[in-house]
Amino acid sequence: MPVDGPVPWERPDHTAAKHDIYRRYLERWFPILLGGSKAYKSATYAEGFAGPGVYVGGYPGSPIIAIEALLKQVPNPEPVVKMIFVDDDPRCTKMLREQLNSKFPTRPRSREKLPISIELGTCVDKLEPQLDAMDAWEQPILAVLDSWGNVPVTYRLLQRLARNQSSEVIITLGTQHFIRFVSKMGPGADEVFGGDPNWRRIDTMATGQAKRQHILTCYRQTLSKAGFKYLLDFELVDRRGESLYLVFGTNHRRGLEKMKDSAWEVDRVYGVGFRDPRDEQAETLFELTDPALAPLGRLLLARLKNEPKASVRVETLRDFALFDTVYRPEHVIRTLKGLRDNGLVESDRSGLYRSSFVRLAR
Ligand SMILES: C[S@@+](CC[C@H](N)C(=O)[O-])C[C@H]1O[C@@H](n2cnc3c(N)ncnc32)[C@H](O)[C@@H]1O
Incomplete structure (x- = not known):
């Protein structure tokens, strides 16, 4: 669903914090998989909702952050890193191409070592076929599924990712989207939750907090049923109280530890704290050195x-x-x-x- 307003758009504080977490995690993920004696020969970084690669003010978008993390942390040009960027807004794919050309005027790695595919179309239509076309399976894949919060992603893709070796997902979930539109959403919306309509019980819940918790619980169950052994979900809250949920799925304890380290190190300048969605009092954990315990x-x-x-x-x-x-x-x-x-x-x-x-x- 293309954005109503102009492209690029402003970068809210919780997006800045989210990017900080992505960057910190990717700076760990790439070298763990591609460096050292047990390194894989190839890995794929795939985005289903890539955006234009830039924000108002020139801040980089997630595709640029990913490429920079790779170049910084894996100086060895030998491993093959496949990058897939899908977006259904032609303005975004066009601008992303321009951003890549201007940030990396000469190719930092050869086409064979760093193939990059930018695809116009929906995540549902394009991401899985492109993973197939680039022969990404049976090597690690990190899928970043950063939609507007409505997560239009097939359950089948989640299952395939969960079964694939050393593969992980980072998903942005907008609980508000489901709360607001529950009565208007047809059975198609259940696909987000693996076909299970249980999420619709929010209709019977009295408080926003209970509804948010229920959506998150249902989504955790979806990822777990899809096959991800370890999950981490947290709410990023900015100074204005606006929030964003990130859900991370992995089959490796180390992945979970590294993601958690990345979240706790998020730069405090954005004024964004995070909350444990399971805390009944929804207290924000603002201070890194002195966290609210x-x-x-x-x-x-x-x-x-x-x-x-x-x-x-x-x-x-x-x-x-x-x-x-x-x-x-x-x-x-x-x-x-x-x-x-x-x-x-x-x-x-x-x-x-x-x-x-x-x-x-x-
Ligand atoms: C939150 S933005 C992505 C921001 C980007 N990941 C970043 O951090 O820089 C969501 C993007 O998803 C795109 N989009 C929305 N619905 C989509 C769909 N069903 N399939 C693919 N892209 C979609 C929008 O055009 C928008 O660029």
């Missing part, structure tokens, strides 16, 4: 409450933080110390270590 405290208390064996190893809670929250494992001991100081949690010894056991205070 109260939401993690609430999540840990809920986790301990559900623990049949009463005592839980701290290491288990570190994994819980990694797999089930936006927090990093490193945040857990600090948070538990705070909970213990407030008399909410007890531990088996005075120091708190990864091998310690904790339980809810009696």
Whole structure:
């Protein structure tokens, strides 16, 4: 769906933060896959909603960010990196071509080593055929699916990506889109959720927070059913309170850790914080060096409450933080110390270590 207004458009703060996360993640992803002794010979970076490659003010778009990350972190020109950029707005594909020519006036790598395809058409019609045409399968693929939030992407593509080796997806999800249009959306909208109409239950929910959480839960289930073992979703919130959800799917613990590191390092100049969508009080985690740990405290208390064996190893809670929250494992001991100081949690010894056991205070 082409944008109503002019191309390019302004870059909102949460988009700047999102780009910062993309860049940090790609600067890790490319060398992990293409450097070192176990390197793959080839990988593909594919965007289904590429945009024009530039924003008002000259800020780079995601395709440029990806190419720059590759050139910066993988100086060895040998591995083949295939790039696919799809967009259904001809103004965007044209401008993206111009941007690539002006940012990289001489080809940084040969056509064989860095084939780039810019395709005009919808993600549904073009992305999968182009992955086939470029022989991208059976090598790692990172698919960035950055739509306006409505995620017009087939479930089949998600399944194929989840089954493909070392492949990952980063998806922008606009919960508002589904909340606003639920009554007008036909069965086609269920395809976003793998054909499951359960997301429509938002109709019966009273608060915006409950609706947002439900859409996210349904989408997590969709990615999980498609075959992604590890998921990370978080909400980027800017100073005006406008938000954007990013959902990341991978089959590798290391991918999850690196994405989480990238999110926590996001440059604070954008004034964007992120929230754990599972935190019932929706508290924003603004400070990087001094993160708000109260939401993690609430999540840990809920986790301990559900623990049949009463005592839980701290290491288990570190994994819980990694797999089930936006927090990093490193945040857990600090948070538990705070909970213990407030008399909410007890531990088996005075120091708190990864091998310690904790339980809810009696
Ligand atoms: C959020 S913008 C992408 C921004 C870009 N990824 C970036 O970060 O620089 C969404 C883009 O998707 C395109 N678009 C919208 N619906 C589409 C569809 N069904 N298939 C392909 N492109 C679509 C729009 O033209 C727009 O350029």
